Amino acid sequence: MSTKSLDSALIPEGADRCPLWQFLLAIAVVGAVLLWGVYAMFLCWFKGLNQTNMNDYYGFALWIWADLAIIALGGGAFFSGFLKYLVGKDELKNLINYAVLIGFICYSSALLILAIDIGQPLRGWFIFWHANVHSMLTEVAFCLSCYFAVLTIEYIPLILENRQLNRVAFFHHLAHNMHGIMAIFAATGAFLSFFHQGSLGGVAGVLFGRPFGFREGVLIWPWTFFLFTWSAAACGPCFTILVTKLTEKITRKKLVPDKTIWLLAKISGWMIGTYIVAKIIDTWYWATVTVPAKGQTISQFYSDNPLYGMWILILEVVICGVVPAVILISKKGRESNGGLWTAVILACIGVSLNRWVMVLQVLAVPVLPFDSWAMYIPSWQEVATTLLPVCYGIILIMISYRYLPIFPKERELNAAPAPAPVTDAQPEPANA
């Protein structure tokens, strides 16, 4: 490792970073995949959505799943902000910058995917101009855009803390003052997130023509509204922990104190635990009351097709729900390296699987008695455009990590151990 690179003046003081060539090579490798995604994106924009394998049965597919999943996983930003600034968990200050960055990546990616997904991208603004207040998507669009603006505001002071930018007095004071009022943005973010995470849950929950997705609820909100918000608050922090641990592995450095990780893991564990209880109650009520009232049985939703079986429900609720909750709630579980890795990976898979089921399985299940299951395999253009934001995220993390003081405890945690004091005293001989 060397700090004497061409760009060393931009690197945070005292931080050790890989040589510039290594950094650029890594950017080039990830960038190649990103360019592949950009090519596919332009194909979709110029040639239309016939580039996908979507059809009239599968109007929503891989992209909408990716959208819902990254928004859920990005929930770590709003929930960590809520815990730090509103609940007063000050320990999270060691992780909050990274949570904001991950959230920023997730939400900007979600907006990009939506821009590719719509049939007439140039008319995208109609959702604001001709807004239908009854539509869950309208609520999603408004809250998502506003929250992205909040995340941008939260990310700006981090950029301004770059070693060179921070030398400019105006930027220095601006960053300082923005940090000072961050609680207001954290509160705004938490409020907006409650609604857009919920509205995404409502997208499938309000479909009274689709018994698989439909849920009863309170007033205009189906139960999925609350379950989505809850699951995002529960599993989003797990994604933040997962990305942090991955970053530590790749950089071979300790970036966040264990105490901070364990605190977030504990809170996440209790959130997942309570969420999964609510999810089980919801599933039970849906299977025994809602679905039979529509003339169907739960077994019809999990049979007679090549993919969707009961295994998916067990995987989501038990293996990726109950198991991570139990691990994270137990002190021994969350403080063991293997336990923590297992739990956060399972939680991320669980919430992503939930979003898959609530988008793709909803459309796969036949509703007309004389109709059949619809299966779908994404085209390479869909896969490439889904990998595009992943690559963009990796690149933004690489740049931010290299040039911005994302981890306030990095220096302290990676300081070389002080040399042992030299004394003339001879060690006492061991008893013979």
Place this chain on the structure above:
Amino acid sequence: MKQEQGYKKFGMVIDLDKCTGCGACMVACMAENNVPFKQDETDKRLSITWMRVYKLTNGKPYPDTDICYLPRPCQHCEGHDGHSPCVSVCPATATDYDMATGIVSQIYTRCFGCRYCMAACPYHARYFNWWDPVWPDGMEKSLNPNVSVRTRGVVEKCSFCYHRYQLAREKAFVEERRDIEEGEYQTACTQACPSAAITFGDLNDPSHAVYELKKNPNAFRLLERLGTNTKIYYVSSREWVRRSGDNYLKHEPTGKVH
């Protein structure tokens, strides 16, 4: 929003015992509404068929085998007080429930192609324009000038030939009549059906044929239990056909169970 008295509620009664599955209704619909088509239409999940005829079977072996053809236009759901499944979800108000006619409209120039309405429709009556329409040489001259062609990236569906309603109303206005006659507004599929299986009219008007036909004890609507409150009534004397119109638990009898 309650449907006011005196307002129309256009709908259909389709006699499935009369339908031969000839497909004339599908052809007439495509020609009338400038529905685009491709060279390769083998993948029906990419084909646009505002009117689609399903083939149903009773699943029994010979000699008890029986089949039924079921024409399926947009069901023009009223839902609960006009909150049909697709209308309530459209984020840009590009589809609307008209309380004056009961017709669910689609505003092509406002639709931005999010396809949420398609996900909401259990009848698969909504279609996305995955491609720009390409008409064979010369065919653009035979397009219906009263119906706008649609561009790539928007959703379209059966409109109950709304342009015909507009023309009929204009004619009545010119002739200083307050209302139109039953025969003045008929959909293309209704007129094309050689066995007169489709009857179209105002379900609220006792002078229209559909008013009485829908009261047939063998009449049913598709997926009534979902609360979509559709305006397409089907009639069949065959119990298995009526049972195919909705989902039932094993012990439940065919017909209204709620």
